[in-house]
Amino acid sequence: DVKVTQSSRYLVKRTGEKVFLECVQDMDHENMFWYRQDPGLGLRLIYFSYDVKMKEKGDIPEGYSVSREKKERFSLILESASTNQTSMYLCASSLPQGPYGYTFGSGTRLTVV
């Protein structure tokens, strides 16, 4: 069964910590995405990548960075976690051609205390 795997379902970190959220897909997809989901705000795109070592800012990149050293792995980095980054983080991947939609991971619920 093809899938997108996020390394942690729940994570609690302290303010100021550097946080890594990992996402791995086994579908050989070129495109990968990081979203955050907050009540009343829907899904907001943080960063995306069309290929290895390529990255593009989404709608809310401030306070985040990403890394894509291998095609299958896309990491989201919170350089210095803050309480306003407490959220559900969703990773997704897709093919670059055709209207096939995205495949999502199960999400990581991050709490910054």
Added chain:
Amino acid sequence: GDSVTQMEGPVTLSEEAFLTINCTYTATGYPSLFWYVQYPGEGLQLLLKATKADDKGSNKGFEATYRKETTSFHLEKGSVQVSDSAVYFCALSTGAGSYQLTFGKGTKLSVIP
């Protein structure tokens, strides 16, 4: 730019009731349309899609018809079950940006016995 507007929730229905969740869109070009479902504590799953006008997507008893004249893609189900309780997202893709998706804000459905 492209946008998706969904009816605001939450929506609460009794089991076996008829469900409609409205979705309208604006897009440059000729979009493909999607419905995603997110069960509690999970990531998003593709529920159904349609790629051209008058296409009907269907899955698990849910249906939606691509209406170009009204720029709509309303989700319907004839008889909802408690297990349908989830958040439903409408989305579109125009092929721009490697078929990147634009999402609505989501509609939360609660079905009570």
